[in-house]
Amino acid sequence: MSAFDKVAAPAPDSGRARRVPRRLLGLTAASAAVGGGAWWWLRSTGAAAVRPVKxxxxxxxxxxxxxxxQAVCSSQSPSPGVLSKPSTVWLRHWFRDDxxxxxxxxSELVDYAVEHGWAGGEYSLPGAWESSRQDQRLDDSLNLLISLVDDVDPADALHGTVRVSLTYR
Structure with missing residues (x-):
């Protein structure tokens, strides 16, 4: 056997040598998957998460x-869970002063909104005023709707109120 044949012939333990890179590759892939999943979870629900409700x-x-x-009634959407589909989050208050x-x-609530950085949007009617603005902490815009509540039964507690609704999609 020549010197060339000895170099070209596979070593008897070469199967073991090939398994180490495969194991290393498998461990690296598993670590990346676990680490990426942990990062996603901490970012979306952990201490670093920005919750639209907040x-x-x-x-x-x-x-x-x-x-x-002072609001006479308030309502808030439930916070979405970790594995739930993205949904609209809202916060509503109803105001009345006899x-x-x-x-x-x-009109006073709209003026207050404008004083605090909200500007009138394209869709404004006599009974509804809409605006939206971007918050640095959120990916999308925050929407504000101020509207008269006159479409409920006059015996209802919300009849004659003004609804202030903040939504985030």
């Missing part, structure tokens, strides 16, 4: 008291 509650239009008027006409109350 951003809405910190907004002046998400407060229980706006322009000196000493002020409903239209005047709505």
């Amino acid at each position: 951003v809405m509650a910190e907004d002046p239009m998400g407060a229980d008291t706006i322009a000196g008027y 000493a002020v006409a409903q239209e005047d109350l709505m």
Whole structure:
């Protein structure tokens, strides 16, 4: 046997040598998958996560008291879970003052919104005012709708109120 044949012939333990890179590759792939999953979980639900409900509650239009008027009713969407599909998150407050006409109350709430950085959007009607703005902490815009509630039964507690609704999609 020549020297060339000895070099070209596979070593008896070469199967073991080939398994090490495969194991290393498998461990690297598994580590990347686990690490990536942990990063996604911490980013989306952990301490570093930005929750739209928190951003809405910190907004002046998400407060229980706006322009000196106390909300008579409040409602909030449930926070989406870790594995749930993305959904619309909302925060709503209804305001009423028997000493002020409903239209005047709505006008005061709109003025308060404009003073706090909200600007009138393209879709504004006499009974509804809409605006949206970007928050640095969120991926998409936050929407504000201020509207008269006159489409419910007059005996309903919400009849004659002004609804302030913040939504995030």
